[in-house]
Structure formats: C-alpha cells, structure tokens
Amino acid sequence: MLLGQDSPAPTQYAPEILYPIPRRLARDELGLPTALPFYGEDIWHGWELSWLDARAVPQSAVARFVIPATTDNLVESKSFKLYLNSLNQEAFESHAALQSTLVKDLSAVAAGEVELELFAADDTALAPAPLAGDCVDGAALLRQAAEPDVGLLEVVEAPGATQLFSHGLRSLCPVTAQPDWATVILRSEDRSVTPASLLTYVASFRHHQEFHEQCVERMFRDLQHAGLERFSVQALYTRRGGLDISPWRSTEPGRAPRLRSMRQ
16 A cells, blocks of 8 residues: 555556545545436546657657546545556557556556547647636635535526636645645536635635545535536646646536646
C-alpha cells in the first residue's frame, strides 16, 4: 500500500502499483443506493506521460482518461502518477500498443471499462476556455460553516437553463491532508440555487477531507436533497503530480463536458 508512504518513482513498468479504492465505501456513508441517482464520468489528464519507441527514442503525449462513475473503484491518484512514471523506460512498438496497455491496466484496477485519448503536447484541443454563466465568487457568505451541509443551499425557481460557477473550492486529501483546489460548475434546469448559498456551500469544504470524486458525489446528493431536479455538477481540479481530474455527475445521461480551466 502506497497511501501515506514515501514512494520513489519506479524504474520499470509496474502495473501492480495501481491502487483501487472502492467507490461503495463513500457511497454507503452518503446513503447513496446501489442504483445510482446520477450518471457520471471522471475525466483525468496525464501531463507527464513518456515512454520509449521501438528505437529507444523517448516519446511523450498528454493522455485523457475517462473512467465511468459506474466502475467499482476509483484510482488513487498517487498510485496513478507512479504507474505512469513506470512507463518512462518501457519500449512500445506503436502508440496503439501503448494505448492498449494503459486501457488494460486501468480498466483492471477500476473494474470497468476505461477510455483513453492521446494528444500531442501542443494540441489546441487541450486549450482552456472561459466558462459560460455567472461566477458567484463576488457574493457574500450567508454564514460560516465548518462542514458541507444541505441546509446551506437555498433553491429558487429559474426560467430555463442556468449555469453558476465558483473558483473557490478547497478540499483536503483524506490521506495527506494537503489541499486540493478546483472550480465548481453547477448547470441546472428550471430550478437553481442562490449565488450566495452556492458560495457558502462551496466554502464549507475548506477543511473537509475526501477524495475528489467523493466530494462531487456529496455535492450532487446535497443539491438533489435541497430540491434540484435536473442538474449536473462538475469540479475542475488543478493538477497535482502531473495529473488533473474533473469529476462530473448529472441527473441526465450523456458525456461529461470536456472543459479545461486556466488553472489546470
């Protein structure tokens, strides 16, 4: 187990280093049923992917991994980083061979089918873009809250679709207690929450210890319990160890928006 331990970068290919965390553990704590009340994807970007080609020439790319929220496990981020580093001195005959290995290993640890796209380091498809909607960060907090709670959210009727976002999410890693930072995006139909209450709710995570994916599922549960019916919530977490993640949960089926913030 690598959690909470000093772990040097592996010097050879090491798929066994990947560490699964059962999603059901946190979902049981949240009271989420086996038949999940949401659709979802976890979008990872690996910025430090490097390997050798058949001539032993170093190669590099940016990887986009899509892990469905229906997989049994999430992948612990430190083990994910070390696994990608373990490929640095491994030779592959082609991009296809590398891609096949990555998909196989990550699908095995997630216990579900993982998708992968490889991008050139300068591919403009990875460029960030301004967010649509209204930023709530200029609102005043309704009150101080030490932990997230559904009672912090004030639901209002809203004509059509609305999008609110905050750059102020700070949560803590449950293993190291180090801070994680993200932009939270709430899209909703017919009902929304007041800007002040969303900002108050986001601010309540500042000392909350939970993995990225679990924070977003907590947000979804609380927003649903507060009275939203058709909505999605996504958190664009800044990168750590060459990886960033953007978990997305929605009442509607579909694919997660491939958004990137300036901080990612």
